[in-house]
Structures are given as C-alpha cells and as structure tokens.
Amino acid sequence: MSRRAFFTFCHQANMFLQTEKTMVEEKKKLEDVELVTLRKENNGFNLEISRLEKELEATRETYEKRCQQLETHAIETKSELEEKIINLEDLLTHSRKKVKELEKFTESKFLRWKKKERGYKKFLDFQQGSLKELRMGSESIKQEVLKTQQIYSKEMNQFGMKIQGLVDAAQNYHTVLKENRKLYNEVQDLKGNIRVYCRIRPFLKGQSKKQTTIEYIGDNGELVVTNPLKIVKESHRVFKFNKVFSPTATQGSSSTMFE
Numbered sequence: 001m002s003r004r005a006f007f008t009f010c011h012q013a014n015m016f017l018q019t020e021k022t023m024v025e026e027k028k029k030l031e032d033v034e035l036v037t038l039r040k041e042n043n044g045f046n047l048e049i050s051r052l053e054k055e056l057e058a059t060r061e062t063y064e065k066r067c068q069q070l071e072t073h074a075i076e077t078k079s080e081l082e083e084k085i086i087n088l089e090d091l092l093t094h095s096r097k098k099v100k101e102l103e104k105f106t107e108s109k110f111l112r113w114k115k116k117e118r119g120y121k122k123f124l125d126f127q128q129g130s131l132k133e134l135r136m137g138s139e140s141i142k143q144e145v146l147k148t149q150q151i152y153s154k155e156m157n158q159f160g161m162k163i164q165g166l167v168d169a170a171q172n173y174h175t176v177l178k179e180n181r182k183l184y185n186e187v188q189d190l191k192g193n194i195r196v197y198c199r200i201r202p203f204l205k206g207q208s209k210k211q212t213t214i215e216y217i218g219d220n221g222e223l224v225v226t227n228p229l230k231i232v233k234e235s236h237r238v239f240k241f242n243k244v245f246s247p248t249a250t251q252g253s254s255s256t257m258f259e
Helices: 003-103 107-191 251-258
Strands: 197-199 214-217 222-226 236-240 243-245
Touching: 003 107
Parallel strands: 197 243
Antiparallel strands: 214 222, 222 236
C-alpha cells in the first residue's frame, strides 16, 4: 500500500468514525427528549393514580355511609315490624277472647253479637293485609342493599384495572430509563471519557453506624457527606460520580459495573 493510499484510508476511517459519533450523539439527543417526555408522562400517571385513589376512598366512604344508613333503617323497620306484630298478636288474642265472651251471651242477642264478630274479622283481615305490606317493604329494602353491594363491587374492579394499567406504564418507564443510561455510558466510552466510581467502605468491627459521615447516596451517582465539626453552611459537601456503591454492595456487583 502506498503512502497516499494509506493516508486516504486513514482519512476515510476518520470520516467514518466522525459520522458514527455524530449519529450516536443525535440518537442520544433524541433519547434525552424521549426521556423528558416519559418523565412528564410518568408524572401524569402519578397524578392520575393519586386522583383515582382519592376517588376510590370517597366512593368507599360513600358506600360505607350508605350501607350504614340502610342497615340502620332496616334495623328500625324490623323493630317497628316486630312491635306491630306483637301488637297485632295481642289484639288478635284479645279479639278472640272477646268473641268467646260474646258467645256466652243470651240467644236473644246472638244476631247483634254475630254482626260484631264479622266486624272484628274484617278488622283483623285489614291488619293482616297491613302486616303483609310491611313485610314486602322489608324485603324491598334487602334487595336494594344487595344491588348497592353489587354496584360497589363492579366499580372496585374497574378502579383496580385502571390502577394496574398505570403500574404497568410506570414499570415500562423504569425499563426505558435503564436502557438510556446504558446508551449514555456507551456514548461516554466512544468519546473517551473516564468514568469515576465510588464505593463506601463498610463499618469496621466495633464501629457504630451513628458515626457515619455519609448522609445521602443517590441512584445517579450523587453523594452527600456531612462534617459535624464545621458550621451549618459548610457542614455538607456534595460529590458527583458515575456510580456510588453502598457499604452493603458486594465485590461481584462492583466488578459487573466495571465490565
């Protein structure tokens, strides 16, 4: 290969690498825009979940209040019915006793007492009809309670399906975020940047966890260190790494990150 051909080959290779680098950077920009969009959608999903939870709580409170009212009304109606039944039974017993007493009168007054007896029977029939209507009303209240319970169960199932859909969307968001982080690391490798990792040393035997100066470890490489000997404004220092491993991280997980 001549020197000119070699320089031409190097130039073409450099152009190819530059083109690939430009494409990767453009892809990263598009993914950053998509990441911002996904974050906004995630915030919207979180707001929707909060709204649905509030609606679910309000519906449950309304249902419980309605059930309590129906139960109270049913108890009161049942008590009234039982009281009326007792009164009617007492009245029926008293009427029958009265009839027996009337039968002991003389035969000259038999027709008059017979007429009274028919009046008493008519009255009893009327009272029995009223008792039957009250029992039908009690059964109608029971049916209404059952119908309300079925409607509440159906609404609960619908809310559960909506919340499950939002949970699935949130899980997809975390998957996309992980893939974007991986692509970002690959772009950094192509640029030739050096990634810096930090691992927090575990406590030695006999040391208390209260003596730690680590105040916060973020998922994106943030590390906040506190120094109680300094004033409030200077007692906290913030550091930024590509990844921070907690004291509980194993050597295997650290090695996997460096690969």
